[in-house]
Amino acid sequence: MVNEIEEEAKKIYRNYEIKAIEEYLKNKSFxxxxxxxxxxxxxxxxxxxxxxxxxxxxxxxxxxxxxxxTLRELGIKCEIARFEVEGYRPDIVVPSNDTFRKDxxxxxxxxxxxxxxxxxxxxxxxxxxxNSAFVLIKPDTDFTEDKAKDMVRRGxxxxxxxDKLYDKFKDYLNQLERKYNVTFRQLSLLPDDLNTFLRRIxx
Numbered sequence: 001m002v003n004e005i006e007e008e009a010k011k012i013y014r015n016y017e018i019k020a021i022e023e024y025l026k027n028k029s030f031x032x033x034x035x036x037x038x039x040x041x042x043x044x045x046x047x048x049x050x051x052x053x054x055x056x057x058x059x060x061x062x063x064x065x066x067x068x069x070t071l072r073e074l075g076i077k078c079e080i081a082r083f084e085v086e087g088y089r090p091d092i093v094v095p096s097n098d099t100f101r102k103d104x105x106x107x108x109x110x111x112x113x114x115x116x117x118x119x120x121x122x123x124x125x126x127x128x129x130x131n132s133a134f135v136l137i138k139p140d141t142d143f144t145e146d147k148a149k150d151m152v153r154r155g156x157x158x159x160x161x162x163d164k165l166y167d168k169f170k171d172y173l174n175q176l177e178r179k180y181n182v183t184f185r186q187l188s189l190l191p192d193d194l195n196t197f198l199r200r201i202x203x
Contacts, residue, residue: 002063002070002137002187003162006114009062063114063137064091074191077198081109088125090132094194095201108197110135116142124155131197132158135190139164145172148184152176158183160190 064080071078077095090109093100100107108131111123115138126132134151136143139162148169151159163186166173173184185193 002066003139005066005070006063006137009066013062064112067110067112067135067137068092071191071194076191076194078194086125086128088128090123090126090129095198105130106201107131108133108194112137114138115140116147120151121154127155127157133160133185133190134158135160135187136162136165137187138162143169145169148173148176152180152182156182158185160185160187162187 068078068080071092071094078092079095079097081090081093081100082097083089083101085104091112092110094108094110096107100109107129109126109129110132111126111134113120113123113134113136116136117140120134120136123134126134134156136159143161143165159182161184166184166186177183
């Protein structure tokens with residue numbers, strides 16, 4: 001469900017992106033300085049890079065919001081993280097920022113990435129917290145046995161991945177778990193695990 005909503009959000013955003021570019025170029029008369037500058041920006045790739053960076057940032061934020069909305073619909077208290085601890089701010093806190101501010105050890109913190117092409121290694125710091133996980137939203141083709149091993153070697157301790165990926169690599173992931181004392185879980189199990197956590201802290 002999270003993936004389907006994220007794909008629909010992506011389509012909507014891309015449509016608005018195209019309309020914005022068309023409107024920008026439409027407002028520039030042919031061969032005016034502004035139009036020439038626009039063409040130059042496209043040619044030297046600065047405009048393309050800017051659009052791509054904006055798209056990635058927007059997609060990442062959308063994935064977080066979609067996951068939060070889904071978890072809330074399942075009765076799980078959670079919020080976008082608003083506080084940093086030791087220079088790191090996770091994406092989502094369960095149950096709340098108030099609890100996070102009072103005692104970071106009494107919350108479950110989540111780092112969310114749509115794909116592994118993004119800067120996933122930056123979120124190794126999520127494991128500064130005793131109750132934490134890295135969540136991959138999309139069944140990314142970049143997820144391979146080598147990638148899973150790289151993630152573990154670089155510090156990933158508990159990861160939730162789409163069920164399709166988990167089922168595909170289950171045997172190898174079990175080997176990594178035994179060898180490195182890490183955990184890989186199906187993304188579909190995240191709500192149950194969070195509910196177990198909330199019951200444990202009596203919330």
